[in-house]
Amino acid sequence: MSRLTRRQVLRRLGAAGAAAALGTVARPRGAAAQGPAELPRFLIVVAAAGGASIIDGPLAIRHGESPNWRSINAFPDAEVVSIPDSPFRAVDLQRGNAGAIPFPFRATQSGFVRKHKDDMLVVTHTGTSVNHSIAQKRSLTGNNAWNGRTVQEAVALQFGQGLALPNVNMAGQGYLEPGTDNSLPPWAFAEPVANPDLWSLSLHGSRGVRGAPDADLVAMARKVRDEKLDAESAFAEAFRLSPALKRWRAQREQTAPMLEGLDLVTRLNILPDQPPQLPLSDFGLTSGPDAEKVRAAFPRFLQDPMEAQAALAFLLLKNRVSVTVTLGPSFNVLLDGQRIVNPPLAYDFSHQAHRPAQAIMWDRLLGLTDRLIDLLKAEPLDEGAGVSFWDRSLLYVATEFGRSRRRQEGQDDFGSGHHLNNGSLLLSPMLKGNTVLGGVDPATGLTYGFDPQTGAPDPGRTMSEPHVFAGVLQALGIETPAGLPDMRAMRRR
Amino acid sequence: MRRDAWMRVFGAALLALGLVACEEGRAPVTADGPGGGGGAPGTADAATPPPPAADAGPPTAQRANLRFKGGLRLRNDFAQALELPAAEVCTELGRYDCVDVVHGVTLGGVDPYEKGLYEARPVTGVSTPLAVERMALSACGRAVDRDLAAGEGGVFGALPVADGALTDVEAEAVAATLDGLYKRALLRPVTPSEVAHLRGLYRDVAAKGGAAPARDWAVLACFTTLTSLEMVLY
Structure with a gap:
């Protein structure tokens, strides 16, 4: 049976049935050599909101390499570090101010690249929109490459059936929008999380509510409500065909007990018992068993929501609650004294101050990513087989677009606009690491494509959103529709 | 009983029959009300209206467009x-x-x-x-x-x-x-x-x-x- 035919059959079986069937019949390209089939794979999406320019990171250009260095975005030679035995560059720099923000900063990438180069893959591409929200969403749907489903939804469908919260999304704007493939079961869509530090409280109906009767009494009341009062309610009877009512009942009577039974209100709680701001024990709550570990890794989690996101992301994966998590910075400014943690508009502060915005944001995202990877590497997924969570994870730094390359007369302080041409950074042991697919023309600063099968650079070619979309899913062992390219060059095996 | 009154009763009877015949025992409510109207004009005098179905329960809303309050x-x-x-x-x-x-x-x-x-x-x-x-x-x-x-x-x-x-x-x-x-x-x-x-x-x-x-x-x-x-x- 061809893939297309099977997909059509699965679609007719209905979304839920398809989900179950996919779990047993789908055989991804290259899956045979990718380890224990029963272990799930995990997708972490780090939303580089605002336009993360790939030539301000791993594909940076030195002045000495470009005949047009005065008019394009290139760096003083000393600020671009070559990484031994690697095609990647790293930008290490410091400045006395970030545009109009009069605070000095120092940003480094070389430590991250040296440490993680073997899991790093850069894929060049050219997008289709310079509108933030649209481009954000397209970076996740591959510009509607597969019926409008996002990469996270595809991963949730493949590996998340039966989990409490297969797909959790803590990012914003277009990165938080659900896909448009209505054939997917409801559980494959993302659960949005706005406050990662306090969110675990929403995973129990009564724990930590002051004055709430004992849990067994609450359970009795729920039973009366669900089986008698609502069961006999004229309202429920009249509106029994309502999708919202059916969904509510399923969530209330099936999913909610699962969430409570897993004690996620505790296991995902990253907060310390710290009265008066966080009086957990006064409310019968306790920190999760891994809370101290994640607080050590992300010590500014109370000040920086993205650190809290990363902490929660780890716990969601580690506790096998989710198979895909998405995190991303806010567009709000975040300062720690005179340290710029998050510039206003995140990467998009490049409009005002390109170089500082890119440098600070790359430093920020790589730093968080580094700590998250370390936690996942230290966490066994299958101890007997020596497989860690990181061994089965793929981290996709999704971004909406690149930035315009032009600058005036070699100025260091310049602004940039949105530009379709760019590239994406991905990390995973399942990817072909220490590799740049495609390349960058030092004369223009524009990237060019590659052969999807061999990975050979091809200056006459540009890759697009579906290439990245397909490559991410295929590396995770997910069979993609026949219309999508086989991105063999992105996979390690 | 006046003709229009009979028609109303007959319409209700038809509705009751429809409810019983409905797959799950409930007739949908349309924008025009249960059963979509007031019976079959011209046939009201032809039959004796049966008694209304006892305890038929509330009708089922076909356009059950409920929303969460938020x-x-x-x-x-x-x-x-x-x-x-x-x-x-x-x-x-x-x-x-x-x-x-x-x-x-x-x-x-x-x-x-x-x-x-x-x-x-x-x-x-x-x-x-x-x-x-x-x-x-x-x-x-x-x-x-x-x-x-x-x-x-x-x-x-x-x-x-x-x-x-x-x-x-x-x-x-x-x-x-x-x-x-x-x-x-x-x-x-x-x-x-x-x-x-x-x-x-x-x-x-x-x-x-x-x-x-x-x-x-x-x-x-x-x-x-x-x-x-x-x-x-x-």
């Missing part, structure tokens, strides 16, 4: 029903407002400034029912404690309580309290069946041997009402 509406409804200031309906850890700070997006709200989330999600999230339960338990606990301490007034002040227990669960004051709660929250009287179920809940709660079964039951009766389908969807 955190803000629920907070306001809880506050109004229980005579609480909106700010006292629910806080987490005694400090952080459940709707404004902690569970806003979970409760179907937006977060334009931090998340760029400008439109509410079209469907409820996995943890939404639990967040609603937390709000209800918090609000109910406050209202019950306030009213029982006052010993009169409010929503629960008329309950006959002595030594932490209801003196008589069959007392009229119990039914009257539940009726008042339903009228405040659901804008309709409580039914005898609902009173019976909630009295049964009290017996179960009391059988657990807690120190304050009346208080626990009042909170839970309030909780079942505020988290009922009729309350959270509209």
